Amino acid sequence: MKTCVMSFCNQKGGVGKTSTTALVSYNLAKMGYKCLTIDFDPQANLTSLFIKTKSKYSSSVTPIKTSLMTAIKNNIDFSQITIPVIDNLDLIPNASDFFLYSRFLENTFNNEAERVQYLADKINTDLRNKYDFIFIDVPPTFGLANDSAFYACDQLVIVLQTQERALDGAKVLVNYLQSNLIDEFHSSVDILGILPVLSKRNAQVDTEILNSAIQEFGLENIFSSHIMTMERVKRMDITGITDGKTDIWDKRTHKAYIDVAKEILERLGVKE
Template sequence: MTAKILTFANFKGGVGKTSTTALVSYNLAKMDYKCLVIDFDAQANITSLLLKTKSNNDGIITIDKTLMSALNENLNLKKIVINIATNLDLIPNAVDFSVYPRFLENSFDNEIDKVTFFDKKIAPLKEDYDFIFIDVPPTLSLLNDTAFYACDQIVVVLQTQERSLAGAEVFIQYLQETLINEFQSRVDILGILPVLSKKGARVDEEILKSAIEEFGEDNIFDKKISIMERIKRMDMQGITDDPKDMHDRNVNKVFAEVAQEVISRLNK
């Protein structure tokens, strides 16, 4: 099987993309799917989260090579993969990734060569995994264009706030006009994943209604994510999965269901 390459994204920050990427990949790995997470953000939040997840069991982890150092040295990216848990691997990042756009500008003259670079770079990884997730920053930029171009599917994460809905609309329009129309990317939208601020809140219901009107009910994930305090703790301390802990069970159950819906939508 060749890996499906996905990203959870939105033009607006703070919508839970990184936690969603980490927890969906973690729960897919528990279902015996081989998953790789690529950190594509110089802030390296998902690198931190997943290394803390690993260190909860294995102690302090050190990084020998980052994504940017591997690109500078033209290394096969397989050489910098870090195993986090059974079936779950990470390509780590760090602040040095802030020079990636300059690296592209200095390496290529043509825009199409810049945009397609990372797609070619990760091609050898596809044979080793069922899923590859790229965790991107909340920007529209050449940096993200190279990540989105490499993807088969994008899940738009929609926090049920007006600005997030507007961000989703701008983001989808940008993908269509730039990546698909201009660069003939294969990328498609797998669906819109709502992140609710509070179950039953009126603003959530209104934004969801507007999203259904804008994108169509079939394009909205059946599974909705509610903001939970345990997710915030996992962001700081790593993913925990204690079967005796009700909060751990609840969080992982939700994201296992999201993972199942990702699989079912891919199989449609």
């Protein structure tokens, strides 16, 4: 299949973007698709989660020799800094020095268009066609750094936790993408859909927010697969991704993200 660069996003923090990135990419890899995740957040939560996950399958400690910002500053080929997590799943790690990224773009390029297009050019040169999926895990902010990440994407999935502020954040993000990236920089990025994250099945507030999202974005743009807020996902932040074949909670957790992965393939028109 043709490489798809994708990001799960919302401008409100704590909606499950990093967990979704990790568990969808993990399960796509288990399905046989070659996946890369790029940690684009200086908090490096995805890096931490995947290093812990890798340690579960390896007897040795995994050192991070080159972080994303080091590769950018020294013009190192991104393919040289990937860390294998499991079969078919690689990570480009990040660290706290990534807060310098916007300053790097401003000091290196003379105009805004070149700054916004930098990451897309780097991915196209170093990584595209080496993977089926490339996921960019971004922080919940507006600004030059995320502009360059979204510009590099082919598809975005808006993660909508069923809270009023998350819905407002989704609306603002859609308007921002249209006015800033598409209208100003002629980005070809598309929104694959809205992925609901429910706090409690059949809860009244969840239902009301979901109905509002349907009215705002259209039923066809809402994923039929829903993610529930799950304690097992929170535990994985501490332990790394667990995948016990006889553990009912692991099985239920992965089933939810497998369903999302399959719907992504369906929406992209990819036959499993």
